[in-house]
Amino acid sequence: MSTGPSNKRLNVSVVGAGIVGAAIAYSLAKHGVTVTVIDRGRPGGGATGHSFAWINATAKHPVSYHNFNRRSLGMWDRFARDLDVDVGLRWGGQMEWAATEEGAAELESRAQQLQAWGYPCQMIDANRMARLEPGICPRQVTAAIYCELDGMVEPAAAAEACIRAAAKHGAAVKLETEVTGLIVKSGKSGSNTVAVAVAGGETVDADVVVLAGGVDNTRLAAMAGVTVPQQDSPGVVIRTNPIAQPLFSSVSVVYAPPLEPGRPEIHLRQCLDGTAMIGEGTQESLARDDSQGHADELLARAAEYVPALKGASAIPVPVGYRPMPLDGFPVVGFSPKAANVYLALTHSGVTLAPLIAQLATMEIVDGAQVDLLSGYRPGRFD
Ligand SMILES: Cc1cc2nc3c(=O)[nH]c(=O)nc-3n(C[C@H](O)[C@H](O)[C@H](O)COP(=O)(O)OP(=O)(O)OC[C@H]3O[C@@H](n4cnc5c(N)ncnc54)[C@H](O)[C@@H]3O)c2cc1C
Incomplete structure (x- = not known):
């Protein structure tokens, strides 16, 4: 045109x-x-x-769509630099671990697939996890991955x-x-x-x-x-009050396993203003519960893994609808x-x-x- x-x-x-x-x-x-x-x-x-605003090509299939996302991920630095303010673009990667044998098999197969596509996704052990994120108490670890290219933004x-x-x-x-x-x-x-x-x-x-x-x-x-x-794709990501100390020392996005069988995994990151964002399930999980009770419960689950969240207040955010x-x-x-x-x-x-x-x-x-x-x-x- x-x-x-x-x-x-x-x-x-x-x-x-x-x-x-x-x-x-x-x-x-x-x-x-x-x-x-x-x-x-x-x-x-x-x-x-x-949005949870995880910049990634990690959770994207098939390879053509993965590559499409990866190409955009590679453009974000220049894109953000061109803007007049700090828009909270931070790299550092995504860390995720499993607590069951089934979860470990899923992470291993995902890491193999991403590596075959040339996307750096490493299997890491509990020691490496602790070096990357000493403030996390992972409880049980059957397998863990680290995707170093992923980032986040406001x-x-x-x-x-x-x-x-x-x-x-x-x-x-x-x-x-x-x-x-x-x-x-x-x-x-x-x-x-x-x-x-x-x-x-x-x-x-x-x-x-x-x-x-x-x-x-x-x-x-x-x-x-x-x-x-x-x-129709409703999703819920709650926030906390601003937390003065950094929750994570290097990674930007953390995916943690369910605390109990049958519950969804949770994901969290810390925003530019210090608030934490917490969601559950995958990037596409449907969720409609934006009540204070649910927000409190999500925060309590996250605090089991990230003790620095203990004492924070959960702020419910109305359900968002993904295009x-x-x-x-x-x-x-x-x-x-x-x-x-x-x-x-x-x-x-x-x-x-x-x-x-x-x-x-x-x-x-x-x-x-x-x-x-x-x-x-x-x-x-x-
Ligand atoms: C819970 C949740 C988690 C997510 N997590 C991620 C993630 O981790 N990573 C990721 O990459 N993406 C994520 N997404 C998806 C991502 O946020 C969206 O794909 C993206 O924000 C879409 O942007 P958009 O500009 O297309 O739409 P929108 O941000 O919805 O903007 C559309 C705009 O159009 C305007 N509009 C609509 N109709 C009219 C009209 N008739 N007249 C005038 N204006 C109109 C609206 O007011 C709105 O401002 C998530 C989304 C949700 C809801």
């Missing part, structure tokens, strides 16, 4: 100022596009603000910083402005434009509209006659049904935002057809 070599500046509206839309808006603005970002709330107020801060940076490059930012309709208009020259209708009756005209509305992308795409089915395409894989590209509508919908959007922003910019600005996205096209749901 490039405007070609004409002197007219491409005009793009981006709906959604979560980490994905904000990264795309910034990248487009930096490339000289006239950008308008529209969000019905504030930057990072959607799934981005609920995604809402990153989304805000991207929006500020986009504005510095001339982007218009319309917050607390709900998109209520999309009208694709055919021009006399055969080129289409899109009118983005917002609450209050105003419309914003654009050559291209990027839909980065997270879970609302299904509804937004339907406004242009495009089908993008999603799974989750029906088949679990990203939906990125122009819709074959509405040529001026570019979709950007994905799970693991925190990991994937730098890459998706870069590829979307190449397709929108340069008219490229990026092969890397061929498995993730919107047309697969038509």
Whole structure:
């Protein structure tokens, strides 16, 4: 959808100022596009603000999707350095251990698979665990892994910083402005434009509209006659009050086994402001209990492994909804049904935002057809 070599500046509206839309808006603005970002709330107020924000290629299958995530992971350093604040990007890796023979077999097979894909994931023993993280009391260890490339970030801060940076490059930012309709208009020259209708009756005209509305992308795409089915994917990650001392000395993300059989594993990390984030199960586990009781119980379980959490207060966070395409894989590209509508919908959007922003910019600005996205096209749901 490039405007070609004409002197007219491409005009793009981006709906959604979560980490994905904000990264795309910034990248487009930096490339000289006239950008308008529209969000019905504030930057990072959607799934981005609920995210555990583990930057990883560890829990990603098959190898093509693993490599897609790994490529984006490798872009995060440069992406964050370009922003005007510390967005909490920290490396250090992910450490995980098992307490049962079954759990050990699963970790061994995962480590073998990741190593075969060339991703550094080592089996480590209890001594190495203790050297990496002396503050953790792991109780029982049947096997442990360490994936040294993984990291974490504060995604809402990153989304805000991207929006500020986009504005510095001339982007218009319309917050607390709900998109209520999309009208694709055919021009006399055969080129289409899109009118983005917002609450209050105003419309914003654009050559291209990027839909980065997270879970609302299904509804937004339907406004242009495009089908993008999603799974319902609620998740809960609680927080604590800020804890002055570092909980971990080197790793960024810790996965600990269930305390009792039949319970889910837990994962935790410490944020830039000292608060701890604690979730249970895997990155895709469904959870709806955002009560104080559940938050207290999660914190109590985490404190069994991380004694520095004893005495902290659990702060429940309302359930968050992961943008989750029906088949679990990203939906990125122009819709074959509405040529001026570019979709950007994905799970693991925190990991994937730098890459998706870069590829979307190449397709929108340069008219490229990026092969890397061929498995993730919107047309697969038509
Ligand atoms: C509990 C949980 C844990 C997660 N853990 C991880 C993790 O560890 N690692 C990882 O990489 N990813 C993780 N994710 C996924 C990741 O957070 C998301 O993929 C990512 O935040 C999606 O960003 P987004 O910009 O696409 O969507 P969002 O952040 O949801 O942003 C969409 C924006 O669109 C706006 N919008 C929607 N409709 C309209 C409209 N009609 N008009 C105007 N604006 C509109 C919303 O207000 C919102 O700001 C997790 C998600 C959850 C919920």
